[in-house]
Amino acid sequence: MIEVVICKGTVPMTEKEAAAMPCTPDAFHIQPWVLPRTFGHRELEEAAARIVQYSQLLGFWVGVTEKEIIEMMRRDCEAAEIAQEVRDLNDAERQEFAKFTRSWRIKSVLTLGLYAYFIKKPELKLLPMPSVPMTGIFFQGPEFVATGIRELVEQGLIRYVEPSDKDDDLVFFPTPALVARILEVQSAQTVEAEAENN
Numbered sequence: 001m002i003e004v005v006i007c008k009g010t011v012p013m014t015e016k017e018a019a020a021m022p023c024t025p026d027a028f029h030i031q032p033w034v035l036p037r038t039f040g041h042r043e044l045e046e047a048a049a050r051i052v053q054y055s056q057l058l059g060f061w062v063g064v065t066e067k068e069i070i071e072m073m074r075r076d077c078e079a080a081e082i083a084q085e086v087r088d089l090n091d092a093e094r095q096e097f098a099k100f101t102r103s104w105r106i107k108s109v110l111t112l113g114l115y116a117y118f119i120k121k122p123e124l125k126l127l128p129m130p131s132v133p134m135t136g137i138f139f140q141g142p143e144f145v146a147t148g149i150r151e152l153v154e155q156g157l158i159r160y161v162e163p164s165d166k167d168d169d170l171v172f173f174p175t176p177a178l179v180a181r182i183l184e185v186q187s188a189q190t191v192e193a194e195a196e197n198n
Helices: 015-020 042-058 066-110 114-118 143-154 176-197
Strands: 010-012 062-065 158-161 171-174
Touching: 042 062, 042 066, 042 143, 042 158, 042 171, 042 176, 062 066, 066 114, 066 143, 066 171, 143 158
Parallel strands: none
Antiparallel strands: 010 062, 062 171, 158 171
């Protein structure tokens, strides 16, 4: 069997499998790694979101390799480290700004405003915060997602394909049951939101 890799770490579903899905991947919305109140356990929700989101990005149903899921978690950890560095730099900038502003005010008062006339008031210049998806791996490690995948497989909500070659990876595919559950929960949430607005 020859597998076509569409996007690094993904494998397309067969036409028959894709036709069995209750909708196209763009029929519902998933924020990065979040499917609130879908399965009752955050591990399952994050694992499902990680697998389904690739299909949404590509616009057709795909499976995601085990290596890509690990790589995805590594990228999230790197993004969190960068965000922490930016946060630290911004905190240091705020402290320097507070010192300089205090000094500027004192000098302005002592010189009866002449200092302020010649020296421009300092401006706080912060680095933009990179966006980091909320993920359980920051609190519980990668086992968080692995546990979710195992439970989804046990419940028949995702299926996996064993590697045909020792160099290949496991591939995890969303199932019609998984997609139907997401659709069901999101429609219920939409109805609840509409009821609250009326």
